[in-house]
Amino acid sequence: MKNKSENISLGLFVLIGVVPFAAAFGYAILYSFGIIGVVNTGFTLEFWKAVIASGEFFKSFLYSAVIAFISLLISVGGALWIILKFRNQLERKFLSYISYLPLAIPGVVAAFFTLQLFSKGGFFSRISYNLGWTETTVEFPDLVNDAYAIGIILAFTTIVLPFFVLLFMNVYKNERIQELSILAQALGAKKNQVVRKVFLPILLQKTWVLIVLYFIFLLGAYEIPLILGQEAPQMLSVLIIREIKQYDLTKISEGYVAAVIYTVIVTLAAIMLFLPKKHGAYET
Amino acid sequence: MFLEVRNLTKSFKKEQVVKNLDFTLDAHQTLSILGKSGCGKTTMLKMIAGLVKPDNGEVLLAGEAVTLKKPEKRNIVYLYQEDLLFPHLNAFENIAFGLRLKKLPQAKITEEVDKIIVSLELEGQATKMPNQLSGGQRQRVSFGRAIITNPSLLLLDEPFGSLDAGTRKRMQTLFQNLTKTYNITSLFITHDLKEALLIGDKIGFMKAGNLKVYEDKNAFINDTTTGVQEEINFWESLN
Numbered sequence: 001m002k003n004k005s006e007n008i009s010l011g012l013f014v015l016i017g018v019v020p021f022a023a024a025f026g027y028a029i030l031y032s033f034g035i036i037g038v039v040n041t042g043f044t045l046e047f048w049k050a051v052i053a054s055g056e057f058f059k060s061f062l063y064s065a066v067i068a069f070i071s072l073l074i075s076v077g078g079a080l081w082i083i084l085k086f087r088n089q090l091e092r093k094f095l096s097y098i099s100y101l102p103l104a105i106p107g108v109v110a111a112f113f114t115l116q117l118f119s120k121g122g123f124f125s126r127i128s129y130n131l132g133w134t135e136t137t138v139e140f141p142d143l144v145n146d147a148y149a150i151g152i153i154l155a156f157t158t159i160v161l162p163f164f165v166l167l168f169m170n171v172y173k174n175e176r177i178q179e180l181s182i183l184a185q186a187l188g189a190k191k192n193q194v195v196r197k198v199f200l201p202i203l204l205q206k207t208w209v210l211i212v213l214y215f216i217f218l219l220g221a222y223e224i225p226l227i228l229g230q231e232a233p234q235m236l237s238v239l240i241i242r243e244i245k246q247y248d249l250t251k252i253s254e255g256y257v258a259a260v261i262y263t264v265i266v267t268l269a270a271i272m273l274f275l276p277k278k279h280g281a282y283e284t
Numbered sequence: 285m286f287l288e289v290r291n292l293t294k295s296f297k298k299e300q301v302v303k304n305l306d307f308t309l310d311a312h313q314t315l316s317i318l319g320k321s322g323c324g325k326t327t328m329l330k331m332i333a334g335l336v337k338p339d340n341g342e343v344l345l346a347g348e349a350v351t352l353k354k355p356e357k358r359n360i361v362y363l364y365q366e367d368l369l370f371p372h373l374n375a376f377e378n379i380a381f382g383l384r385l386k387k388l389p390q391a392k393i394t395e396e397v398d399k400i401i402v403s404l405e406l407e408g409q410a411t412k413m414p415n416q417l418s419g420g421q422r423q424r425v426s427f428g429r430a431i432i433t434n435p436s437l438l439l440l441d442e443p444f445g446s447l448d449a450g451t452r453k454r455m456q457t458l459f460q461n462l463t464k465t466y467n468i469t470s471l472f473i474t475h476d477l478k479e480a481l482l483i484g485d486k487i488g489f490m491k492a493g494n495l496k497v498y499e500d501k502n503a504f505i506n507d508t509t510t511g512v513q514e515e516i517n518f519w520e521s522l523n
Contacts, residue, residue, distance in 0.1 A: 097293045179368055185355045187382040201372045237468055
């Protein structure tokens with residue numbers, strides 16, 4: 001009976017979780033080699049060569065990786081700092097409730113908020129104008145759709161930072177970091193040593209898988225870079241969708257090449273991340 | 285006197301948890317302290333360790349007042365009730381923690397840790413992570429980590445409370461050996477009468493924030509308020 005229900009669960013998982021993904025991936029591979037597609041005529045490496053030769057995909061990949069990395073660095077660093085300095089205040093009911101709120105904001109809404117607040121015609125630009133700091137909207141610095149992706153990073157941080165604050169709060173309690181810090185002090189650790197040798201390593205070691213998963217999530221984010229990004233380079237998902245949706249039907253296959261490369265890289269990273277670890281005799 | 289506690293008092297809100305605590309302890313001696321839950325034993329240890337600020341009184345260690353010193357400056361190690369190990373470090377690194385803080389050379393750290401691993405009968409466990417060790421092994425690593433820093437005073441808060449009877453007995457013997465080998469001065473809190481008698485050179489009994497330290501073990505046994513006589517009568521009635 002137990003085996004039967006396990007088999008049904010496995011079957012459902014394969015049907016819902018694996019089959020659609022594998023089918024879409026297979027479709028993308030076939031499209032990328034010209035085997036299927038409206039104007040494609042048969043197997044060719046032409047699209048792969050074109051994508052590799054143009055270098056736009058790799059530029060976009062690097063651009064996305066840098067943005068995702070900086071956003072995560074600010075979010076994780078900020079969350080750690082908040083836990084270190086304001087943990088007691090965050091344990092109060094009201095603040096704890098407030099910190100959950102940003103998690104309910106969809107990416108597209110966060111992107112529009114950021115646009116409304118930081119664009120040249122936005123809220124802060126108007127304040128700056130009324131205070132006499134700027135005379136025209138052009139003088140207001142480029143904070144959205146800008147070369148340094150400040151708008152994207154701001155929006156990513158708004159969404160990701162509260163999540164890490166809540167995550168670190170829970171790990172702090174579950175791993176009893178408060179007691180371990182006191183113990184470290186009793187063993188002779190100064191406050192900065194407690195942070196470096198107890199607080200940071202435990203929190204980061206317990207959450208690094210989620211940090212990497214968030215990196216992958218930000219790498220493939222779509223709505224925020226679409227609304228707040230610049231024309232070129234674009235973040236990966238925006239580039240891939242632009243290629244696939246464009247009017248030049250001969251270029252669609254190049255979009256699928258980019259999608260296949262991106263999927264392979266992310267899948268390999270995920271496999272490495274979740275490879276089974278060796279367990280010890282008393283491990284629970 | 286090595287440890288002198290004078291008039292130590294602590295209240296939480298309106299409740300006075302520790303009342304005018306006054307006692308002394310010679311170097312290389314262990315004072316076992318018995319008492320019911322909530323009688324102020326843990327607060328007393330935390331005040332001596334510098335983890336809780338007393339309202340009044342002072343603590344002197346080898347004649348020097350340490351009451352206002354930060355915990356890390358006192359050279360007093362407080363051991364929790366549970367075998368609280370650093371989860372990100374293996375057994376070797378847990379033991380070496382205090383030595384690494386002092387930035388000793390690697391060769392010296394290896395030598396010291398290897399020596400204590402043998403004393404603690406933990407050979408072959410050095411590279412294991414805390415979740416790969418049994419309860420007794422974790423407690424021994426916890427001891428090793430405290431002892432290796434050569435603390436002036438070791439404060440143990442019911443260290444064997446969570447162990448099974450067999451492991452507890454082995455740990456008691458091990459602790460007695462370690463205190464002799466490393467000349468440890470310690471305060472040892474326990475709920476177990478037999479353990480208190482076995483481990484302590486002196487015995488104290490804490491009740492409602494007051495600590496009474498007995499002249500010798502006989503004085504403790506003969507005091508009807510400690511519950512020892514009831515225990516003896518119980519076992520005799522079984523014969």
